[in-house]
Amino acid sequence: MxxxxxxxxxxxxxxxxxxxxxxxxxxxxxxxxxxxxxxxxxxxxxxxxxxxxxxxxxxxxxxxxxxxxxxxxxxxxxxxxxxxxxxxxxxxxxxxxxxxxxxxxxxxxxxxxxxxxxxxxxxxxxxxxxxxxxxxxxxxxxxxxxxxxxxxxxxxTERHGAFSMYLVLDRSASMIEYTNTLKAACSGCWLTYVSKIEALKSASDALIDTIKDYDPDSRYTRLGAVSYNEVMQPPTPLDWNTDATLSYVNALTPFGFTNSGEAMQTAYKAVTDPMEDSYHKNKNGQDKPRKFIIFMTDGVNNILGADTKTKAACTAAKADGVEIFTVALMAPDAGKALLSACATDNDHYFDAQNAVDLVAAFQEIAAKASQKGTLMTN
Known part of the structure; x- marks a missing residue:
C-alpha cells in the first residue's frame, strides 16, 4: 500500500x-x-x-x-x-x-x-x-x-471696441462734377451720372449704416465731421448720435477752392481731446478708445500753406496714435500724393475712380474700424 x-x-x-x-x-x-x-x-x-x-x-x-x-x-x-x-x-x-x-x-x-x-x-x-x-x-x-x-x-464674445471717428470732407466746387457712374434708371429719365458730392453722401450713408450694424445702441462709437473748401466750415462735433453726422454730410453743397489744413487740425484736436476718453469710460467702460480720421478730397490744395498745415496735422495725429484713412476721389496726382503721405500706411489709403469705388472704400473703412469677430479655441 x-x-x-x-x-x-x-x-x-x-x-x-x-x-x-x-x-x-x-x-x-x-x-x-x-x-x-x-x-x-x-x-x-x-x-x-x-x-x-x-x-x-x-x-x-x-x-x-x-x-x-x-x-x-x-x-x-x-x-x-x-x-x-x-x-x-x-x-x-x-x-x-x-x-x-x-x-x-x-x-x-x-x-x-x-x-x-x-x-x-x-x-x-x-x-x-x-x-x-x-x-x-x-x-x-x-x-x-x-x-x-x-x-x-x-x-x-464679440468685442465691441470703442472708437471716435472724424470725417474731413472736401466740398469744393469740383465736387459738383460727375463721376463715370450712371444713376439708377428711372421711368422717363435721361441717362445721368452720379456727381462727386452725391457719391460722397452715398458713401457716408454706407459707412454709418455699417457702424450702426456694429453698434446699434450707440454705446461704443462717436462720430463727427468737418467740411472744407477755401476755408473750414463749422463742424459737427463728435457725438454718440451718428445721424447728426449723416445730416451734416447730406447738407453739403459744392463751392469754392480747396484748403484742407484747418479742417485736419480741427479733426486731430477733436479726436485727441482727453474728454473723448472720459466720454467712452463713462458710457462703455473703455478708457482707451481707438481714434480715426477719414480725410477725403477730389483735388489739390490751392491755398498757400494748406499742404504744410495738413501734413503737420497728419504727422501729429499719427504720433498720438490716431489712425488716418485717406480717400482720393478721381483726384490728380498731387492730391493723391498728399493723401498717401497722410495715411497711416498703404492699407489706409484708397484710390476711388468712381462712385462705386468711393462707397466700397467707406464701407471697408467702417469694417476695419469695427473689427468685430468671435474667437473659438479648443
Missing part, C-alpha cells in the same frame, strides 16, 4: 493535462482581458470625441446666447455629450449605460471672464466616465472597466 502510494506520487505521466487544466482558464481570461482592454481604449476615444464636441458646443452657446445661464450651459454640455456618445454604444452596453446615465455621470464647469465692453471669454470643462462591460471569464473578476475623459473649450 505504501509502495503504491509512493509510486503514484513519483508518477509524472498526465502532468501536461493537469497544468493545462489549471492554466487554460488563466490564458482564456488573459486573452479576454486583452480584448476588453482594447475595447475600452476605443470607447475612451469615442467618449473623448463626444466630450470635446460637448465642451465646444456649450462654450459657443455661451458666447452666442446672451441670456444662457451657466447652469443651462452645463446641462447643455451633459445632454449634448450623452446624445453624441449614444451612437457609439454597443447594444450589449446600453443596458448598463443609458443616455440618462451618461448625462448623470457628466460634470461641467463654466468660468467667465471679461466684460461686455471688452468681450467676455467663457471656458467650459466637461468631465465624464463610462463603464465598459467585460466579457467571458474576465467578467467574473472585473465586471466592467471604467474609462474617464476631460475636455475643455473656450469661446469669446
Amino acid at each position: 505504501k509502495k503504491s502510494l509512493w509510486n503514484l506520487i513519483k508518477d509524472r505521466s498526465g502532468n501536461f493535462g493537469v497544468v493545462t487544466a489549471i492554466l487554460l482558464p488563466v490564458c482564456i481570461g488573459t486573452a479576454s482581458f486583452g480584448i476588453d482592454f482594447a475595447n475600452a481604449l476605443q470607447v475612451k476615444a469615442d467618449l473623448q470625441g463626444a466630450a470635446d464636441a460637448a465642451a465646444l458646443s456649450a462654450a459657443s452657446a455661451m458666447a452666442k446666447e446672451s441670456e444662457l445661464t451657466e447652469e443651462e450651459a452645463k446641462k447643455k454640455a451633459s445632454d449634448y455629450l450623452a446624445a453624441q456618445f449614444a451612437a457609439f454604444i454597443d447594444p450589449d452596453e446600453k443596458d448598463a449605460n443609458t443616455a440618462s446615465d451618461i448625462a448623470k455621470k457628466t460634470q461641467s464647469e463654466v468660468v467667465s471672464t471679461g466684460t461686455e465692453a471688452t468681450g467676455k471669454t467663457y471656458s467650459v470643462t466637461v468631465r465624464s466616465s463610462f463603464d465598459v462591460p467585460t466579457s467571458g471569464l474576465a467578467s467574473i473578476f472585473v465586471p466592467s472597466i471604467r474609462v474617464s475623459v476631460e475636455a475643455s473649450a473656450s469661446s469669446s
Whole structure:
C-alpha cells in the first residue's frame, strides 16, 4: 500500500493535462482581458470625441446666447455629450449605460471672464466616465472597466471696441462734377451720372449704416465731421448720435477752392481731446478708445500753406496714435500724393475712380474700424 502510494506520487505521466487544466482558464481570461482592454481604449476615444464636441458646443452657446445661464450651459454640455456618445454604444452596453446615465455621470464647469465692453471669454470643462462591460471569464473578476475623459473649450464674445471717428470732407466746387457712374434708371429719365458730392453722401450713408450694424445702441462709437473748401466750415462735433453726422454730410453743397489744413487740425484736436476718453469710460467702460480720421478730397490744395498745415496735422495725429484713412476721389496726382503721405500706411489709403469705388472704400473703412469677430479655441 505504501509502495503504491509512493509510486503514484513519483508518477509524472498526465502532468501536461493537469497544468493545462489549471492554466487554460488563466490564458482564456488573459486573452479576454486583452480584448476588453482594447475595447475600452476605443470607447475612451469615442467618449473623448463626444466630450470635446460637448465642451465646444456649450462654450459657443455661451458666447452666442446672451441670456444662457451657466447652469443651462452645463446641462447643455451633459445632454449634448450623452446624445453624441449614444451612437457609439454597443447594444450589449446600453443596458448598463443609458443616455440618462451618461448625462448623470457628466460634470461641467463654466468660468467667465471679461466684460461686455471688452468681450467676455467663457471656458467650459466637461468631465465624464463610462463603464465598459467585460466579457467571458474576465467578467467574473472585473465586471466592467471604467474609462474617464476631460475636455475643455473656450469661446469669446464679440468685442465691441470703442472708437471716435472724424470725417474731413472736401466740398469744393469740383465736387459738383460727375463721376463715370450712371444713376439708377428711372421711368422717363435721361441717362445721368452720379456727381462727386452725391457719391460722397452715398458713401457716408454706407459707412454709418455699417457702424450702426456694429453698434446699434450707440454705446461704443462717436462720430463727427468737418467740411472744407477755401476755408473750414463749422463742424459737427463728435457725438454718440451718428445721424447728426449723416445730416451734416447730406447738407453739403459744392463751392469754392480747396484748403484742407484747418479742417485736419480741427479733426486731430477733436479726436485727441482727453474728454473723448472720459466720454467712452463713462458710457462703455473703455478708457482707451481707438481714434480715426477719414480725410477725403477730389483735388489739390490751392491755398498757400494748406499742404504744410495738413501734413503737420497728419504727422501729429499719427504720433498720438490716431489712425488716418485717406480717400482720393478721381483726384490728380498731387492730391493723391498728399493723401498717401497722410495715411497711416498703404492699407489706409484708397484710390476711388468712381462712385462705386468711393462707397466700397467707406464701407471697408467702417469694417476695419469695427473689427468685430468671435474667437473659438479648443
